Amino acid sequence: MTTELATIIDFIRYGASRFSAAGLTFGHSYDNALDEATHLLLQTLHLPHDLSPAYGQARLTTAEKSAVLALIEKRVKDRLPVAYLTGKAWFAGLEFISDQRALVPRSPIAEMILGGFSPWLDDREVIRALDLCTGSGCIGVAMASHNPDWMVDLADISDDALGLARDNIAYQNVEDRVRAVASDLFAGLAGQRYELIVSNPPYVTEDEFDALPAEYAHEPKLGLTAGSDGLDIALRILLQAPEFLSDDGVLIVEVGESERALVELLPALPFNWVEFAVGQMGVFVIDRSDLVEHRDAILAAQRA
Incomplete structure (x- = not known):
């Protein structure tokens, strides 16, 4: 259940799993599910792309969770490249x-x-x-x-x-x-x-x-x-x-x-x-x- 997701690492892992399970194609800036999920999450949270791993256990707010999950599902459903989703x-x-x-x-x-x-x-x-x-x-x-x-x-x-x-x-x-x-x-x-x-x-x-x-x-x-x-x-x-x-x-x-x-x-x-x-x-x-x-x-x- 997505209610069990809490931290930045949780959502990156979840996004990568959803992308891989859905059989998405990677080739628009990133060539794998993990990097795409990382980009999607960090952009949505307005965090730098080179964020220190020390922040991996930081917890998302309810609003942030909703925003990230919505984009993950849109990536899967509409097959939009992640760069178009994040801008x-x-x-x-x-x-x-x-x-x-x-x-x-x-x-x-x-x-x-x-x-x-x-x-x-x-x-x-x-x-x-x-x-x-x-x-x-x-x-x-x-x-x-x-x-x-x-x-x-x-x-x-x-x-x-x-x-x-x-x-x-x-x-x-x-x-x-x-x-x-x-x-x-x-x-x-x-x-x-x-x-x-x-x-x-x-x-x-x-x-x-x-x-x-x-x-x-x-x-x-x-x-x-x-x-x-x-x-x-x-x-x-x-x-x-x-x-x-x-x-x-x-x-x-x-x-x-x-x-x-x-x-x-x-x-x-x-x-x-x-x-x-x-x-x-x-x-x-x-x-x-x-x-x-x-x-x-x-x-x-x-x-x-």
Whole structure:
């Protein structure tokens, strides 16, 4: 009986058990039931995400119990990602506002941001950077927050996503160095040049989208799908990026499970696939010069 639950630890354990028993899918910021339950509880109680274990035996009030239990049951019943339930998500060590205007913040690129994009930027100076297909703005805002001397543009085609990105720009107090721009990829950025362009564009195939768990149905499809092979957007980025990169500029793009299809389509392109703490995760780094050299092959692949 839930009346037996009293402490923070009790409710985290209960939430994790309910989530696991219900067969929920995890992949929106957290990959397991225990971490999701912890996030839900701490956010609901307005406690820091790194709360000391010493508070684990603290008891919830009656009102707090009701609020936590209601969200646990909503997570189970409606399959809403926990970030949408709490309105907050963590990315690259920062807290972001999260709602259904854009995908829940998540990308292995967070590890690159925290690592200073080493070794890719070790010998390069970045003055201006672009977060293309920004969604919630998490990548671009995190880049600006961790690199106080960078000017960062956030670009997206979705007005809803841009509204959320602007909320996160203000939430992280980087309005003086970050702006959100309405743009269908590069169409609204004429004349701009960047030393670094980073993008986590849509890359889910239509077949993959149809098979996704219920949690993903709450996210905007515009931010997920990219044609039959998941590469419609990535190929456009590869083709257009050189015009917006400085001469020694770098492009970083996440294509996830579409990595194999991209390599098969452009076998001669010298993609540098990034190894993360948990292995390779479909993120490549490529220099502008290589994009220019292989432009004809990229154009042919896009037309195929």
